[in-house]
Amino acid sequence: MITLTINDQEVKARKGWTLLEAARHHGVDIPTLCYHEAVAPSGACRLCMVELKDGDWSKLVASCIYPVADGLNVYTETPKVQNVRRWVLEMLLAACPGSEEIATLARRYGVTTTRFATKSANEACMVCGLCVRVCEEVVGLSAIATVDRGVHKRVGAPYLKPTDVCVACGSCVTICPTGAMAKIFDTVRGEPQTKLTQLQA
Amino acid sequence: MPEQQAVIDNTHQRLQSAEDLNELRQHLCDRVDPNRPEIVVCHGTGCMANGSTQVTEALAAALKKAGSEAKLMPGIKTTGCQGFCSRGPLIIIRPQGLFYQQVKPKDAEEIVQQTIMQGKPVERLLYQDPKTGETIHTEDEIPFYKMQQRVVLHNIGRIDPSDIADYIAAGGYQALAKALTTMTPEDVVAQVEASGLRGRGGAGFPTGRKWRSALQAIERKGRPVYVVVNGDEGDPGAFMDRTIMEGDPHAVLEGLILGAYALGAQMGYLYVRAEYPLAIKHLEIAMMQARAYGLLGDNILGSGFTFDARINRGAGAFVCGESTALFTSIEGKPGNPRPKYVRSVEEGLWGRPTVLNNVETWANIPLIVNKGGDWYADLGVPHSTGTKVFSLVGKVNNVGLVEVPMGIKLSEIVETIGGGVPDGRPFKAVQTGGPSGGCIPYSLKDTPVDFDSLTKAGSMMGSGAMIVMDDSDCVVDVGRYFLRFLEEESCGKCLPCRLGLTRLRELLDNFAKGKGSEADIDDLISLSEAIQDGALCALGSSAPNPVLTTLQYFREEYIAHVKDKKCPAGVCKDLITYTIDADACTGCTACARRCPQNCIRGKKKEAHIIEVGDCIRCGICLETCKFKAVQVD
Amino acid sequence: MEQLNEEIEQIMQTYPGKPEYLIFLLQDIQDKAGYISPESMQLVSEHTGVPLTQAYSVATFYQSFRLEPRGDHDIRVCLGTACHLKGGQRITEELERRLNVQAGETTEDQRFTLSTVNCVGACALAPVVVVDDEYEPHVTAKKLDRKLKILEHEFDENKEGGPDA
Numbered sequence: 001m002i003t004l005t006i007n008d009q010e011v012k013a014r015k016g017w018t019l020l021e022a023a024r025h026h027g028v029d030i031p032t033l034c035y036h037e038a039v040a041p042s043g044a045c046r047l048c049m050v051e052l053k054d055g056d057w058s059k060l061v062a063s064c065i066y067p068v069a070d071g072l073n074v075y076t077e078t079p080k081v082q083n084v085r086r087w088v089l090e091m092l093l094a095a096c097p098g099s100e101e102i103a104t105l106a107r108r109y110g111v112t113t114t115r116f117a118t119k120s121a122n123e124a125c126m127v128c129g130l131c132v133r134v135c136e137e138v139v140g141l142s143a144i145a146t147v148d149r150g151v152h153k154r155v156g157a158p159y160l161k162p163t164d165v166c167v168a169c170g171s172c173v174t175i176c177p178t179g180a181m182a183k184i185f186d187t188v189r190g191e192p193q194t195k196l197t198q199l200q201a
Numbered sequence: 202m203p204e205q206q207a208v209i210d211n212t213h214q215r216l217q218s219a220e221d222l223n224e225l226r227q228h229l230c231d232r233v234d235p236n237r238p239e240i241v242v243c244h245g246t247g248c249m250a251n252g253s254t255q256v257t258e259a260l261a262a263a264l265k266k267a268g269s270e271a272k273l274m275p276g277i278k279t280t281g282c283q284g285f286c287s288r289g290p291l292i293i294i295r296p297q298g299l300f301y302q303q304v305k306p307k308d309a310e311e312i313v314q315q316t317i318m319q320g321k322p323v324e325r326l327l328y329q330d331p332k333t334g335e336t337i338h339t340e341d342e343i344p345f346y347k348m349q350q351r352v353v354l355h356n357i358g359r360i361d362p363s364d365i366a367d368y369i370a371a372g373g374y375q376a377l378a379k380a381l382t383t384m385t386p387e388d389v390v391a392q393v394e395a396s397g398l399r400g401r402g403g404a405g406f407p408t409g410r411k412w413r414s415a416l417q418a419i420e421r422k423g424r425p426v427y428v429v430v431n432g433d434e435g436d437p438g439a440f441m442d443r444t445i446m447e448g449d450p451h452a453v454l455e456g457l458i459l460g461a462y463a464l465g466a467q468m469g470y471l472y473v474r475a476e477y478p479l480a481i482k483h484l485e486i487a488m489m490q491a492r493a494y495g496l497l498g499d500n501i502l503g504s505g506f507t508f509d510a511r512i513n514r515g516a517g518a519f520v521c522g523e524s525t526a527l528f529t530s531i532e533g534k535p536g537n538p539r540p541k542y543v544r545s546v547e548e549g550l551w552g553r554p555t556v557l558n559n560v561e562t563w564a565n566i567p568l569i570v571n572k573g574g575d576w577y578a579d580l581g582v583p584h585s586t587g588t589k590v591f592s593l594v595g596k597v598n599n600v601g602l603v604e605v606p607m608g609i610k611l612s613e614i615v616e617t618i619g620g621g622v623p624d625g626r627p628f629k630a631v632q633t634g635g636p637s638g639g640c641i642p643y644s645l646k647d648t649p650v651d652f653d654s655l656t657k658a659g660s661m662m663g664s665g666a667m668i669v670m671d672d673s674d675c676v677v678d679v680g681r682y683f684l685r686f687l688e689e690e691s692c693g694k695c696l697p698c699r700l701g702l703t704r705l706r707e708l709l710d711n712f713a714k715g716k717g718s719e720a721d722i723d724d725l726i727s728l729s730e731a732i733q734d735g736a737l738c739a740l741g742s743s744a745p746n747p748v749l750t751t752l753q754y755f756r757e758e759y760i761a762h763v764k765d766k767k768c769p770a771g772v773c774k775d776l777i778t779y780t781i782d783a784d785a786c787t788g789c790t791a792c793a794r795r796c797p798q799n800c801i802r803g804k805k806k807e808a809h810i811i812e813v814g815d816c817i818r819c820g821i822c823l824e825t826c827k828f829k830a831v832q833v834d
Numbered sequence: 835m836e837q838l839n840e841e842i843e844q845i846m847q848t849y850p851g852k853p854e855y856l857i858f859l860l861q862d863i864q865d866k867a868g869y870i871s872p873e874s875m876q877l878v879s880e881h882t883g884v885p886l887t888q889a890y891s892v893a894t895f896y897q898s899f900r901l902e903p904r905g906d907h908d909i910r911v912c913l914g915t916a917c918h919l920k921g922g923q924r925i926t927e928e929l930e931r932r933l934n935v936q937a938g939e940t941t942e943d944q945r946f947t948l949s950t951v952n953c954v955g956a957c958a959l960a961p962v963v964v965v966d967d968e969y970e971p972h973v974t975a976k977k978l979d980r981k982l983k984i985l986e987h988e989f990d991e992n993k994e995g996g997p998d999a
Contacts, residue, residue, distance in 0.1 A: 246954075246955065246956045246969070247956055247958040247959055247971075249969075250956060250959050250962075250968075250969035250970075250971045251959070251971060286956075286957075286958030286959075287958045289958070434955070435952065435953070436953070437913070437914035437915040437916075437918075437952050437953035438914050438915035438916050438953060438957055439953070439955070440955035440956070440957060443955045475861075475898050476951065476953075476954055476955070477955065478967075513857070513858075514857075514858075514861055515896075516857055516860075516861060516896030516897070516898045516899060517896045517897030517898035517899075518895065518896050518897060519952065530857070531854070532853070532854055533852075533853045533854040533855065533856040533857055533882070533884070533892070534853075534888075534892060535891055535892050535895035535896075536895065536896070537895075592955075592957060594915070594916040594957035594958070594960070595915065595916050595919050595957075596919065600916075600957060600958040600960075601958060632915065635915070666915070668915045668916060668919070670919065674919055679915075679918075679919075682915070682918050683915075686913075686952060689897075689952075690952070692895075795975065795976070797928070797931055819924060819927060819928065820921065820924050821924075821928065821975050824921070824924075824974055824975060825975075825976070
């Protein structure tokens with residue numbers, strides 16, 4: 001067992017756990033969006049940032065990927081942590097106005113309005129990549145991937161057309177934390193008829 | 202350079218030992234008559250774009266025409282970038298060392314007749330010091346070169362980069378022979394540690410310590426281990442690594458082979474930016490030649506040590522300069538950085554221990570092995586040893602590539618070597634470290650250029666781009682420029698970077714439009730800090746640096762945008778107007794003819810006016826006017 | 835076309851069928867064909883064993899890959915810092931107006947593809963425009979106009995004399 005402190009409370013954790021797993025095990029609240037037990041963590045949304053401190057030294061790390069280690073002092077509600085979280089949530093409100101899930105999460109952390117220009121009312125995808133990871137790691141198909149990069153990055157199938165590789169299993173819709181995949185699912189899956197013939201063959 | 206030189210002499214006897222290499226070197230040196238004149242033409246990118254290839258051809262033709270009249274027929278040698286790019290095309294005539302600048306093909310005949318045949322300089326091609334008016338004959342007397350210390354660039358401008366014989370004659374691969382015959386891998390690592398060399402790619406991590414940690418990782422995890430050259434020089438305004446790869450590719454390769462020997466690697470990768478085709482070509486030639494000579498591949502110099510390498514062409518992604526993104530790119534995937542709580546020396550390429558160093562770092566290794574770590578540590582200043590190559594660009598008279606000892610003052614680089622700011626305008630700031638760095642104001646011009654002092658000033662060494670700005674450059678605009686650059690170049694994985702950079706840029710856009718208030722500065726700072734703390738990799742976490750340093754040193758300029766609705770530098774379009782000074786305007790109509798909006802009115806030979814309402818502030822009239830009548834306010 | 839397919843087939847044979855050669859293959863195909871067609875992408879995907887989705891993801895991640903045919907002439911405006919300070923943005927806007935396209939697009943007549951590039955490392959020549967791999971140093975609106983006229987003229991001549999005419 002590994003011993004560390006979270007918010008000055010000494011806690012025990014199993015070797016191989018991440019800080020997030022340790023915190024949740026001990027009932028410490030850390031918000032996440034791009035994290036799901038079913039797939040490998042990717043550290044994309046940065047809502048789970050925590051501050052490590054050692055004397056004068058301090059550093060923010062993503063708790064969903066940072067492994068526990070003996071002697072770590074972890075803080076989950078420092079001004080720096082809250083600053084990152086507040087800005088990310090405020091920017092998400094503007095980027096995903098169509099997501100009730102994001103609005104709810106933001107409200108929980110006191111963010112109710114955004115100063116930024118909002119995207120179209122239907123937009124809900126935050127490109128966290130959970131759908132892509134579940135399709136690759138769990139379903140084993142890789143029917144979808146991220147397309148483009150930077151501010152243009154989005155989720156889709158090749159040439160942004162429906163693909164027959166998709167078997168319409170719906171795992172991506174289930175795992176999506178913002179409700180976005182349900183809205184764009186039809187742009188990904190191919191004709192059900194073709195699929196059936198393929199399966200039979 | 203002539204294509205046929207690049208063809209490898211496959212019949213060449215492989216070098217079987219260090220003695221073979223020495224014999225070859227002796228043979229190559231004996232072949233050269235030190236009194237034979239040599240015309241050295243710069244074939245760096247800058248000079249080639251200015252027509253140096255045509256100059257070379259004209260010189261060859263002129264020599265042919267002169268025929269046997271010359272006592273000693275000179276050879277023509279084409280080299281990599283000689284550095285003084287703003288004066289190109291450059292040629293140097295050895296052994297006298299005569300330095301000719303801005304040479305045109307039509308000058309060739311005169312050069313041959315006068316300098317080669319009669320030994321007299323062609324006066325008008327010599328460099329004239331703009332400050333003193335003095336005519337200068339040789340390279341080493343020119344202020345641009347005089348204050349430089351050419352260590353890692355010592356071969357560039359002297360050797361033909363496509364000819365391994367030139368490199369060997371200049372002492373190339375001696376360090377490798379020395380290491381393979383007289384040093385253990387441990388000795389090599391110890392020398393690099395003793396040199397105090399810090400990584401030239403940006404962060405300045407001590408190279409020796411990196412290698413040591415890699416050895417420790419290997420002890421735990423075993424081999425294979427990989428050595429990798431980071432040649433993905435993406436900082437806009439930087440061309441140090443390009444110059445080294447183009448002008449002295451064997452030095453990079455020899456450094457890499459030495460690293461491989463020190464760490465016991467059998468495979469190496471050179472990741473080179475796709476925008477640098479000449480660098481890729483020269484490295485490819487160098488690797489083919491080195492293989493043919495037995496300096497790369499199986500059983501190098503008969504020592505039993507085997508190592509090979511391959512080139513990965515980048516595909517256009519700035520983020521691949523980041524170590525983990527570079528590895529995923531070599532693996533054939535999109536260059537998304539990996540969340541990095543495990544160091545690359547432990548888990549790098551293919552999840553194996555990996556040592557990644559920048560081009561300039563690798564090129565320093567042969568020198569350190571040859572001359573010893575202590576020799577290197579004596580160069581520069583204690584915590585930043587050695588020299589550093591900078592690309593000096595922007596509003597500076599002598600644009601080019603310079604190598605200086607660490608610790609030199611910033612003003613010495615800009616004002617003495619660089620010759621100051623053109624047109625007598627004031628020197629406002631220097632942007633160092635590219636999009637991850639910061640702006641150092643004129644008031645701090647005496648800051649010593651070393652890793653720690655630059656960081657203390659809020660900037661960073663970075664890879665070595667130095668962009669000089671004058672009073673016509675706006676800090677808000679420069680901040681927007683870097684953010685726009687990074688928005689496109691961000692991998693888009695983590696939210697603080699993908700969403701935050703755009704939002705930060707939009708806040709700056711408001712300043713550029715004169716919207717918003719002083720209070721928005723607090724938002725700029727707070728969001729910048731969230732990005733610094735929250736982003737996944739160094740691209741994101743360093744992205745706010747240009748904004749934060751300009752806010753630190755040029756806060757009044759930001760305030761002027763929102764309070765007075767003025768852009769003091771005259772750059773931000775929404776806050777400026779173009780007018781024509783009626784006294785200066787000669788009525789030549791040039792501006793009116795070029796104006797895309799047709800909003801300049803006036804009769805021939807009479808003063809013109811700009812109808813401000815239709816003006817899109819494209820600046821074409823300003824560029825067109827020969828009489829400085831167009832004014833920006 | 836036939837010949838191109840053969841050449842692409844040849845490129846495939848130069849690299850082992852492993853995921854790490856995906857980028858090499860896409861680069862070589864683009865060098866040969868000017869862009870990566872959906873058919874080539876499919877071939878590369880099959881050869882390397884990388885799912886088509888991921889190959890497409892790679893091809894769209896890196897800026898140098900083109901998924902649509904390019905114009906006859908390639909105009910790239912450098913927007914490195916030195917070029918920016920010396921008016922690179924203005925040059926881009928001028929070209930966009932002149933060619934009636936946005937950066938990244940190809941003119942309707944397939945003559946020109948206009949794009950921007952982040953620093954070609956030729957800062958002493960700022961502002962620089964790279965036209966068909968040739969550096970045009972210290973460009974001005976006037977110089978570009980002259981260059982474009984020459985290229986347009988050549989284009990017209992080729993069209994008239996070419997087999998398509």
